[in-house]
Amino acid sequence: MDYLVKAIENAEELKECPVFHVDCYNWGGDYRPVTYGRMGYWKNHGFLVEMVSEEKNPAGACTEPDGMVCRETAMEAFFQFFPQDGEDQIYLNFEANVLGTLHAKYGRGRKDRQPLPKELREACRCRCQILEDCWKLEILVPLEVVEYVYKKSEFSGGDRFKCNFYKISEVQEPVHFGSFTEIKSEKPDFHLPEYFAEAVME
Numbered sequence: 001m002d003y004l005v006k007a008i009e010n011a012e013e014l015k016e017c018p019v020f021h022v023d024c025y026n027w028g029g030d031y032r033p034v035t036y037g038r039m040g041y042w043k044n045h046g047f048l049v050e051m052v053s054e055e056k057n058p059a060g061a062c063t064e065p066d067g068m069v070c071r072e073t074a075m076e077a078f079f080q081f082f083p084q085d086g087e088d089q090i091y092l093n094f095e096a097n098v099l100g101t102l103h104a105k106y107g108r109g110r111k112d113r114q115p116l117p118k119e120l121r122e123a124c125r126c127r128c129q130i131l132e133d134c135w136k137l138e139i140l141v142p143l144e145v146v147e148y149v150y151k152k153s154e155f156s157g158g159d160r161f162k163c164n165f166y167k168i169s170e171v172q173e174p175v176h177f178g179s180f181t182e183i184k185s186e187k188p189d190f191h192l193p194e195y196f197a198e199a200v201m202e
Helices: 011-016 118-123 143-150
Strands: 002-008 019-021 035-042 046-053 074-080 091-097 102-107 127-130 135-142 160-169 176-179 197-201
Touching: 002 011, 011 035, 011 046, 035 074, 035 160, 046 074, 046 143, 046 160, 074 135, 091 135, 102 118, 118 135, 118 143, 135 143
Parallel strands: 002 035, 002 197
Antiparallel strands: 019 035, 035 046, 046 135, 074 091, 074 160, 091 102, 127 135, 160 176, 160 197
């Protein structure tokens, strides 16, 4: 599955980018909120993502940066930039609840993940908005973050990277696990880069 990443000049142009749908519910349960989003490459800034979940009256409690927001209703975006550099490549995970509390880390697997420095986490501009029939997440993956993790941050047309997008609640009822791509794992696990989608720069 490929996702075309359009280059945009400003945040307003994000609405012109292709829609992705988080509609693969790989692990049971009848609760499957409609969730979708867009991503664009904001020139000289980074990768801008907006996600929308059609949940009414979502609730959140976690306010600690890098806290376990995945235990309550949350949306997430994972990225593996420059995967051509090796199979065991670092990936980043950005997770946020309805309060806009951001969990942002990087590493080569589920264990031993490292948090971003405070100033870089704040540069991600994580914002959440609760509306009458849905809630929205907006997050920027700044080029400064990419540079910090990968020691390079240049992108051009035709470049490829990997990504996935999720809707989750591990503990807070109703529990659910939605993803952009199908994940073939017996147990719920979003930390599987082999199932990430291919993103292609316009």
